[in-house]
Amino acid sequence: MTARRQTPSASVAHRTAVAVAVGATLVALAAPVTAAPPDGAGTDRSGNPRTSKTATLLYFHDAHEIGPVLTGGQDRGGVARLATAIETVRDENPATSVVFGGDLAGGSLFGGLYKGFPMVEAFNEIGVDLANFGQHDFDFGVDNARELVGASEFPWITSNLLDAAGRPFVDDGTWTVQRVGQVRIGFIGLTDAIETTSAGDQLVEEDAVDSARAAIEDMTSHGRVDVVVAVTQHPMDVNRELVRAVPAIDAVFGEEMAEYSSVIEYEGDVPLMASEGNLGSLVRLDISKERGDYVVAPPSVVEVDHTVTPDPELLELEEHYAAEMAENLSEVLASVATPLLNPDHASRGRETALGNFVADAFRAHHGADVGWANGGGLRAEAPGPDFTVRDAYAIAPFDNKVMHVEVTGADLAQALEDGVAQVADLGGGFPQVSGMSYAYSPTASAGSRVSDVRVGGRPLDPAATYTVAVPNYVVDGGDGITGFSDADALVPASEAPSDAETIAAHARQLGVIDVVLEGRITVLP
Incomplete structure (x- = not known):
């Protein structure tokens, strides 16, 4: 039926927000309904x-x-x-x-x-x-x-x-x-x-x-x-x-x-x-x-x-x-000299100190040529003055694993193109990088937005191989990143530390977090 x-009223589309004052204290906890009883039953075990x-x-x-x-x-x-x-x-x-x-x-x-x-x-x-x-x-x-x-x-x-x-x-x-x-x-x-x-x-x-x-x-x-x-x-x-x-x-x-x-x-x-x-x-x-x-x-x-x-x-x-949580997460790992901010989801479209810090942490852990952090995975800021264990886990709450992989320059370039493809929609795959720099134009045609890619200060060689410290989410194709699909895993996800653990260890090693914008990412017209 x-x-x-x-x-x-007569309106087809309707938007409402009706506040209902509720203040009674819970007097009985009901068990969930998992199946309908026979038609002849009076009530089920939740009193329905x-x-x-x-x-x-x-x-x-x-x-x-x-x-x-x-x-x-x-x-x-x-x-x-x-x-x-x-x-x-x-x-x-x-x-x-x-x-x-x-x-x-x-x-x-x-x-x-x-x-x-x-x-x-x-x-x-x-x-x-x-x-x-x-x-x-x-x-x-x-x-x-x-x-x-x-x-x-x-x-x-x-x-x-x-x-x-x-x-x-x-x-x-x-x-x-x-x-x-x-x-x-x-x-x-x-x-x-x-x-x-x-x-x-x-x-x-x-x-x-x-x-x-x-x-x-x-x-x-x-x-x-x-x-x-x-x-x-x-x-x-x-x-x-x-x-x-x-x-x-x-x-x-x-x-x-x-x-x-x-x-x-x-x-x-x-x-x-x-x-x-x-x-x-x-x-x-x-x-x-x-x-x-x-x-x-x-x-x-x-x-x-x-x-x-x-x-x-x-x-x-x-x-x-x-x-x-307060007991386990209150340990101070470092002081923050430059706030790690992400205003208006900036890490999904341009270089940020937060993105640089996280990408540096990934790269430092594995000693890789490149550190790569997806901007959408950075979920909190760390304004300081202290950087705690709580900050590390708030920034990276998804428990991704920081893999160490090897890719060709051509595949790395493809990954960059994939990462900037959704920038107009604040796509989460936008690459925050360490040990590498690149320029991109959000108005250029898809597949031709990235230019002037450098690793270690040298132009990217499509035929060369590079090591990258990168979350398994990205390697597995998250947010449409395809460039790592043929990567060789030097440290697979099953053996890799979590992103939050890597960030916490890097902060502890630094003692003072003083990250500045270095021109790693240039946004062109």
Whole structure:
């Protein structure tokens, strides 16, 4: 049966951010729903009543930090507040299912250190009911992602990710149906940008539209589904295309569009919803059974900010990890004479002191001809006056391995061309270098942007071989870098140190970090 959607006012496209004051303390932690009980059952083990004619979905996404985030003049997020906000809605309507959209590993210092497991621990306590994968959940490889799934007391789904053998990444997990109240809700999960993770060569990312159609067809062939919800890692424009191509979809939970605000829009009468980044909000969607129809109400937003009273048990978990991080990361490694900054993501388009420092660290560790750091992998600044272990891991939170490889000059030139190809879009593959210099023109035609390449002060010889200290992410083709595909590994990833470890060791050896711009990268008209 096709769901009927209510749209607010006469507007087709709608953007809203409705703050809901929540302050009640969590009184009971519910176990996640993993399967719908028989039609005759009264309630399931989470207290979800089968007689309720209204089902509530609570959606959130982007869980890189376990505690509150203090940025942009705002105090938001934290799993303790999230728990209270969810339980407040559950108190109002026990027929509530909590959906996580993905990204609980990588992307931050906390994520880099703990690789997502504390977030799974918290979500188990809160009672998350379903999770989709974000690309950052694969930042530490497929084995780590599988361990996250194994540690979860809630199911994960993906409709378009296959393993290297061509099998669904989650067994029997290309879709799922949950009965929430009297509503049978079918979920599909879609993920993109897998090529930007270290698992890019270990997964197959299938076409989203084809995968959505196949999953829905398979799901509906197995039984009744009242409403179909797509949980995606896509931005709004891609979700619009998805809904136009797959009209069976009744609602879409998508990737965050803004760090500090939730976004709700419409494609026709299908709501497209995105919560704030870093647990800053929940999107609430109510679906009611009315005279045989299933009505999707206009969504609303539940803020998860300083107005929410933290759950005491989850607050203890936050404080435990905060104390552990403070103890382990506070060691001072060096003083900072010249701040290592990255204003407006400058390391994705020009030479920066931060980029020089990191590329120098990689090159020094292996004694290579060239040090290479991808600008998109530099995730934090180090303004000083002290440089600590925390700074090293904040700058490089993805746990990439600094390999030592040998390539021809021609391949090195190709890698540079690949690296500057996406500069107009602030592509993450932009090369920050050490022991080498180059010029490029962002307006030149693709494949002809790089010029005046020098290694050790001498012009690059296409026929010569050079050694390069470079993250395995780049060697494996991350951000579209192809020039290292034929590289000989002198120190493979399995034997190489992490990027953060290399940076920390270099800082300790320097004692004083005084890095200046040297003209390593020249930007031409």
